[in-house]
Amino acid sequence: MAVQTVASTTDSVDLGPAAALSCRECGHRVPLGPVFACEECFGPLEIAYDFSAYDTEELRKQIEAGPANIWRYAPLLPVPADVADKPNINPGWTKLVKADNLARELGVTGGLYVKDDSGNPTHSFKDRVVAQAIEAARAFGFTTLSCSSTGNLAGAVGAAAARAGFRSCVFIPHDLEQGKVVMAAVYGGELVGIEGNYDDVNRFCSELIGDPAGEGWGFVNVNLRPYYAEGSKTLAYEICEQLGWRLPDQLVVPIASGSQLTKIDKGLQELIKLGLVEDKPYKIFGAQAEGCSPVSVAYKAGHDVVRPQKPDTIAKSLAIGNPADGPYVLDIARRTGGAVEDVTDEQIVDAIKLLARTEGIFAETAGGVTVGVTKKLVENGLLDPALTTVVLNTGDGLKTLDAVAGTGLTATIRPSLDSFREAGLV
Amino acid sequence: MAVQTVASTTDSVDLGPAAALSCRECGHRVPLGPVFACEECFGPLEIAYDFSAYDTEELRKQIEAGPANIWRYAPLLPVPADVADKPNINPGWTKLVKADNLARELGVTGGLYVKDDSGNPTHSFKDRVVAQAIEAARAFGFTTLSCSSTGNLAGAVGAAAARAGFRSCVFIPHDLEQGKVVMAAVYGGELVGIEGNYDDVNRFCSELIGDPAGEGWGFVNVNLRPYYAEGSKTLAYEICEQLGWRLPDQLVVPIASGSQLTKIDKGLQELIKLGLVEDKPYKIFGAQAEGCSPVSVAYKAGHDVVRPQKPDTIAKSLAIGNPADGPYVLDIARRTGGAVEDVTDEQIVDAIKLLARTEGIFAETAGGVTVGVTKKLVENGLLDPALTTVVLNTGDGLKTLDAVAGTGLTATIRPSLDSFREAGLV
Structure with a gap:
């Protein structure tokens, strides 16, 4: 090395x-x-x-007065204090969408949110x-x-x-x-x-x-x-601040190398230690595609070691067959009372369409993985629908159009009212 | 009708x-x-x-305390006061990017900004x-x-x-x-x-x-x-607030129907009347593609009437050959001391690449039109490079990938250091 x-x-x-x-x-x-x-x-x-x-209340005030991007958390990141003045594409402070329509479809009653990172400058x-x-x-x-x-x-x-x-x-x-x-x-x-x-x-x-x-x-x-890797902590910071400086009860996070999930946990722990949020339990769930599910397989088998796989899934941004942080992910999922689950390519596509149809958010395949896994976790009882849940969408559907290429016109008509009526759309 | x-x-x-x-x-x-x-x-x-x-200072405070989307301006829009609580995709509050690299390339010294509306939920x-x-x-x-x-x-x-x-x-x-x-x-x-x-x-x-x-x-x-149509006013509001409640000296705005440009002018006028910005002159420039330039042609000919064209340009989101608000655009450009200019498809592609290369912003063809027109306006002396200038990018390059399809690999090599050295990249 x-x-x-x-x-x-x-x-x-x-x-x-x-x-x-x-x-x-x-x-x-x-x-x-x-x-x-x-x-x-x-x-x-x-x-x-x-x-x-750091003094907790001063830090909170400084953050809240900061720019509408990740640099509001500069005091908690490996960057100089004047970072916001340097040329950078300034990502972050993406929307935390209260997803009431999706919640109804999934039977989640405790509050469901989508952290939509497709709003970043290059949309991931x-x-x-x-x-x-x-x-x-x-x-x-x-x-x-x-x-x-x-x-x-x-x-x-x-x-x-x-x-x-x-x-x-x-x-x-x-x-x-x-x-x-x-x-x-x-x-x-x-x-x-x-x-x-x-x-x-x-x-x-x-x-x-x-x-x-x-x-x-x-x-x-x-x-x-x-x-x-520290950049992923900002997802944890933003979610808590956007919830009114409150930890969510449950988070569903995609797993590629596993780094993002481990850093989100690190970020939540930091907020607790700094006193910015109340110390209370939270559960972290990992989401994979069945076609690249080394961590999910290890989780279900009760293993501590992750056995590499050869990826074969449409969720290409998550297709890392030998995830470096896999063992840490297993530890976090087990320690927090979460789980690791996977969904098929078909379920990924269905979940992309479900999220688009309910909330108007067009997610990348990775977002289909987390939404699909959330649905599965509710169905198999591992995720408590009565608790506040945050699901991550880490990318944009415009980048993986092929996944939903089957979506198309609901009807083709001639430019006439008669033809329109015949199509049965009114 | x-x-x-x-x-x-x-x-x-x-x-x-x-x-x-x-x-x-x-x-x-x-x-x-x-x-x-x-x-x-x-x-x-x-x-x-x-x-x-409205009291000016109370209104300003209310806006500044509002959400990071267009509903911060709810008191100035045709929406109920509790609009932010209703399900909506909550666009706006997109980045106003200080484009120093682009400014250097264009020779603009008075401060150049790109209002980047590709950051909206569906990226336009x-x-x-x-x-x-x-x-x-x-x-x-x-x-x-x-x-x-x-x-x-x-x-x-x-x-x-x-x-x-x-x-x-x-x-x-x-x-x-x-x-x-x-x-x-x-x-x-x-x-x-x-x-x-x-x-x-x-x-x-x-x-x-x-x-x-x-x-x-x-x-x-x-x-x-x-x-x-009133939604376009929010572009004017955001630009001024993001400049520290200051009017820009010059704005470069794309023209399709012309509605956006006229509403931006309306928004600026409202801010002046409400006392939220100081009353001072500003110039609005309209930007079209040569392949659909009815307003630009009328402007240059000194006409008040816009003669329809059959569009033929890669800037399809601007391709309205008979723009309803064309005469109003002409009036605003002339009244404010601006102009209307157009660029060729080749110049549009060059401008998309220029903006991406200098600021990391991948614009739709409409953004290529405004950046290309800004360059042309500096060159022909109609835009004053010593004044603060805001250029609009109204859409996302991911939606018009075909326009830059010629962009590709700079080299193809074998996976070896020898092959890398031969390619002359170090």
């Missing part, structure tokens, strides 16, 4: 309350830098903060994590932003890099659908097709990080991963 | 500060109802308000106008929401109707591209293909409004048009 030499030292790095990197497994601490694996045990590094100086939650990576890249003096991707991340990196004044170079499988290539290419960065599959692309990126050719390059989800 | 019988009377209608409908041509007033043409002169009806009771400004029509439809007791459309409006109506609990029935040309059909159909309303072109669809809708079969139907841009 390549641990890159760091040009900047902690002394010269201002990332706000971020104090150090700390190993999730063994607790070993290292200075802030573009590293992602513990030198002692190879465990994942995450940000350790110093929040000790990836903008949240990339925005953090951008600030870390700035702090470490990187000039090129990079990643491997098959979709949402490529667009998020391209857009954020363009606005922030970074060069970008994104690697994708060379045979990606033309639409996805266009969405990623339009921002004008380098977009390199790799002759091979997504695994080949990832392997190549790992090589590049350890090579002189990759010097000055920040790979948002590799050597900047500890910073990048 | 069909003037529908109104079930509800003004007495029973609570549309907040809306006091009556008033003819734009002759000033004749009629009670609030689902009518759109003056019974005296056939001129267009618009909303007349009673703002007389149409959500603003449909949201008003929904509240009017509720007030008048309509149960079905309808429109003719070739794109953005169909999705906006489908989504808003779904959430607000209306039946929807949208009419489109039967041979629309499959992608656009899917985007409109996913919300589960009736989507009817008409065998004919867009003119045939419109003609059919006009027949339906006058027929018993159309009873109880609100056509958002026909019999609800006076209410619908």
Whole structure:
């Protein structure tokens, strides 16, 4: 595992309350830098903060007076205090939609909300994590932003890099659908097709990080991963603030690598410790597609270890067969009294249509997964319909139009009232 | 011209500060109802308000304490005071992006901003106008929401109707591209293909409004048009509030029917009259595609009358060859010291890429028109680069991917460092 030499030292790095990197497994601490694996045990590094100086009510006031984007939570993120003045695409503060129509259809009576992250600048939650990576890249003096991707991340990196004044170079499988290539290419960065599959692309990126050719390059989800991952905490912060500084009782969160779910839990725990919300139980449920359900399978079998799968599902943004944070997800689901469940591709499509038909929200396949899983969890009694429940939609249906390509005209008529009447629409 | 019988009377209608409908041509007033043409002169009806009771500073406070959507301006819109509690897709409060990178490329030094309406729920400004029509439809007791459309409006109506609990029935040309059909159909309303072109669809809708079969139907841009059109005022309100309750010096606004531009001017005038902004000059510039430039042609020729064109441009959301509000647009452009300009399809594509490359904003073709026209106006000296300028992007690039289909991979390589080095990317 390549641990890159760091040009900047902690002394010269201002990332706000971020104090150090700390190993999730063994607790070993290292200075802030573009590293992602513990030198002692190879465990994942995450940000350790110093929040000790905060007064709860002052912090709440500061947040509430902040901008309508993730930077209202700058005091809780690895970013400098003046982050809102820097060029960034400023994601977040997306709608928490009270979904009464959907609740009625699902039989949820305790209040059902959809956190709709399709409202982000490039229409997926990836903008949240990339925005953090951008600030870390700035702090470490990187000039090129990079990643491997098959979709949402490529667009998020391209857009954020363009606005922030970074060069970008994104690697994708060379045979990606033309639409996805266009969405990623339009921002004008380098977009390199790799002759091979997504695994080949990832392997190549790992090589590049350890090579002189990759010097000055920040790979948002590799050597900047500890910073990048923190972006998901903002989903937890926003949900609680939008509920009036209250924890929801239940959350349904999609699982790809599992990072988002673990960071949402981290965010909720921070709010409790800071006194911004009352300490009370909450349950976190993980949602997968049956065609890529390694965590769900392990959960149901009572295993602590996640056995990799070869993905085969329309929910491509969740199709990670060997999720790095799988074991942590299992732990959180079990510890909080949640569960991990999966749905078929057909159920995903049905759920996309259900959400659109009831709330006017057109979700990506990942949103079909969470809504479909919510429905299943109500049916099998694992989710309590009498409790306040928040379901995440992490992306936009415009990016996965193929999934609902069967949807079409309800009738075709001639331009006449007679023809209209014959169609039986009145 | 069909003037529908109104079930509800003004007495029973609570549309907040809306006091009556008033003819734009002759000033004749009629009670609030689902009518759109003056019974005296056939001129267009618009909303007349009673703002007389407002105290400036109290109003400002009320707005600033309001929700992060258009309903913060409820006191200035034809909606009931409790509108924010009703099911609606709650558009607006989209980002006003300080576009410093774009400003540098265009040579604008006085501050350049992009009002990015791709952040709306269905990713176009149409959500603003449909949201008003929904509240009017509720007030008048309509149960079905309808429109003719070739794109953005169909999705906006489908989504808003779904959430607000209306039946929807949208009419489109039967041979629309499959992608656009899917985007409109996913919300589960009736989507009817008409065998004919867009003119045939419109003609059919006009027949339906006058027929018993159309009873109880609100056509958002026909019999609800006076209410619908007011939604565009919120763009003016938001821009000024986001600038710190300050009028911009110059605005660049796209022209389809011309309604949006005229309502933005109306909104700015209202803010001045209410004392919410300082009274000072501002210039409004209209932007068209050369392939559908009836207002631009009339402007340049010094005419007061707009001669219809047959549209032929990639900017399909602006392709109205006979714009109803064309003469009003000409008047506003001339009165404020602005202008009307047009750009070619090639310039539209270049401008989409320019905006994406500089600010990470992927605009619909309509956004390419406004950015392209801004560039042209700087070059020909009609727009003063030393003044504060706001450019509107009214839609999302994901909806017009074909326009930039030529964008693609910058290189294809084998998954090896040697192959990467050969490609000359480092």
